[in-house]
Amino acid sequence: MEPALARRIVEIASVGPDAHVLEIGAGLGSLTLPLARTGAEVVAVELDRFLVPALEEVVGEFPRVRVVVADAVSAEWKSLLDHGQEWVVVANLPYNVGVPVVMRLLETEPMVERMLVMVQREVGERLAADPGQPAFGAVSLRVAYRAESRLVRKVSRTVFWPRPNVDSVLVSLVRRPPPVRVDEAALWHVVDTAFNQRRKTMRGAMVRLGLERAQAEEALAACAIDFSTRPERLGLEAFACLTQRWLETSGSARVGGSSR
Numbered sequence: 158m159e160p161a162l163a164r165r166i167v168e169i170a171s172v173g174p175d176a177h178v179l180e181i182g183a184g185l186g187s188l189t190l191p192l193a194r195t196g197a198e199v200v201a202v203e204l205d206r207f208l209v210p211a212l213e214e215v216v217g218e219f220p221r222v223r224v225v226v227a228d229a230v231s232a233e234w235k236s237l238l239d240h241g242q243e244w245v246v247v248a249n250l251p252y253n254v255g256v257p258v259v260m261r262l263l264e265t266e267p268m269v270e271r272m273l274v275m276v277q278r279e280v281g282e283r284l285a286a287d288p289g290q291p292a293f294g295a296v297s298l299r300v301a302y303r304a305e306s307r308l309v310r311k312v313s314r315t316v317f318w319p320r321p322n323v324d325s326v327l328v329s330l331v332r333r334p335p336p337v338r339v340d341e342a343a344l345w346h347v348v349d350t351a352f353n354q355r356r357k358t359m360r361g362a363m364v365r366l367g368l369e370r371a372q373a374e375e376a377l378a379a380c381a382i383d384f385s386t387r388p389e390r391l392g393l394e395a396f397a398c399l400t401q402r403w404l405e406t407s408g409s410a411r412v413g414g415s416s417r
Contacts, residue, residue: 158187158249159316166327167191169309170247170273179238179269181229181248181258184208186215188249193219200237202227229258234266246272252323255280256296259330263303272330273309281308281326288392295352299345301393302337304330337397340404347400351388359391360384363399367407376402 166188172178174196183189183201185208192199199222203209206226216222225237229250238244246269250258255276262269276284282292285306300306309327314320337344351362359382363373377384380398382391391399 160187160191162312162316163188163191166247166273166275167195169327169329170245172197172245172247177239177242177244179234179244179246179248181246182251183212183224184249186212188247189216189222192247193222197221198239199223200225202229202232202237204228230254230261234262234268238266238268240268242268243270244268245270246274248272249275249325252277252280252321256283259284260296260299263300263330263332267332270332272304273327274330275312275325275327278311278324278326281328284328284330289390293389294355295348298348298393298396300330302335302341302344304332306330337393339397339400343404344397344400347403348388348396351391351396355388357387358384359386359388359399362388363403366403368403372406376406 172192172195176195176197178192178197178199180189180192180199180201183203186201189199189201189212193216201212201216201222202225203212204227209224209226213224216224227237246262255274259272259274262272279292282290283294283296284300285308286293286297307329309329312325312327314322314324347362347366350366351359354361354365359377360370360373363376364370368376374384376399379402380395382395382399
């Protein structure tokens with residue numbers, strides 16, 4: 158990553174001496190170094206043990222930087238991060254783990270208050286998409302349930318060496334309370350059922366959830382949703398409304414399993 162871009166990312170993330178930063182995929186320290194120079198406490202996570210000696214040498218003069226060898230997909234963040242602190246994630250995430258890492262942090266680590274992550278463009282568009290946009294899907298809804306997200310800027314592949322085969326984007330995510338009140342497991346069951354056949358209508362999705370056709374149409378009408386609407390046109394509020402109607406109509410109290 159070009160040094161100018163790394164410095165700009167740190168500026169956008171508003172990292173200063175009082176910040177507690179988790180960096181994932183630290184590599185050789187191109188982003189770790191400008192983070193360290195702010196005086197912030199930095200936990201730099203890197204999976205590749207062969208890169209760690211060089212990384213430690215790069216940040217060796219900064220006592221508030223701690224290098225950790227861990228897999229971000231399965232790391233025990235509660236044991237790696239100081240409790241009682243608000244953490245910000247600033248990271249150039251490996252392309253193949255962008256979604257699972259972001260979702261795991263949002264769903265299980267409330268100490269992480271916000272994130273500024275660089276991910277593959279297609280991944281970033283999914284994380285931040287609004288209803289009706291081409292990239293919108295179940296992942297977009299899961300993000301929106303826990304955070305306000307937005308695309309900050311596009312990042313050309315030309316700023317990296319070696320040059321990757323894809324462009325990237327910076328995505329900002331700021332944690333918030335869920336904007337809808339409905340049984341969460343039931344909500345994701347409805348969402349997943351709908352998006353498993355995303356080209357089908359929501360009337361069909363409600364039928365697949367066990368409602369009679371007339372019951373499905375009644376639920377959709379009660380939520381002011383046209384029978385022919387497809388799932389990618391609906392936001393959290395609409396899905397929450399349909400979930401509540403489904404629970405009331407079907408008599409389901411809860412749906413087993415946890416959100417992902």
